[in-house]
Amino acid sequence: MDDASITELFRRRDERAIAELKRKYDKLCCYIAGNVLSCREDIEECVNSAYYEVWNKIPPDAPDDLKSYLCHTVKNKALDRYKYNSAEKRSSNFTVSLDELAECIPDYREGSGEEKALAEAVSRFLRTQDELHRKVFVRRYWYGDSLAKIAGYYGIKERTAATYLFRMRKKLKEYLKKEGYDHE
Known part of the structure; x- marks a missing residue:
């Protein structure tokens, strides 16, 4: 259906x-x-x-x-x-990936109305990235996959996946700053 x-x-x-x-x-x-x-x-x-x-x-x-x-x-x-x-117990891969993303995305409380506009800005940014980088980003921050799992999916080294993610977070932070979202 x-x-x-x-x-x-x-x-x-x-x-x-x-x-x-x-x-x-x-x-x-x-x-x-x-x-x-x-x-x-x-x-x-x-x-x-x-x-x-x-x-x-x-x-x-x-x-x-x-x-x-x-x-x-x-x-x-x-x-x-x-x-x-896990209140007070912070050590999983997923927490690490969320902490990584927190470096470049401002914190908006759900229900404030701003989260939808922020999500649309992130989507616009992702559409400007090449396909492999975008897929690596989505696997890490949407699906919560580990670097090892991502590397296996795309036939790249874990270090390469980590580098892609680092560079994309940096670009995303700059993009969001231009869009009027200041993280600091």
């Missing part, structure tokens, strides 16, 4: 919507949550919680891209669960 049909099921409040969403995207959702969380039960709970949230938000929300909407929801649920599980 395609995404438009699934979204229509949500709009009609048809319970098959969740089953179809799960059938189509469960593996991807578990992958995203699994890159943030390590416990299988937490991953499953996070993914199910995301399905429930999507059920509650469509309607009134009407996402243009159901897959991205769901992935964003899963990632946020996983991050919330991670924060809950």
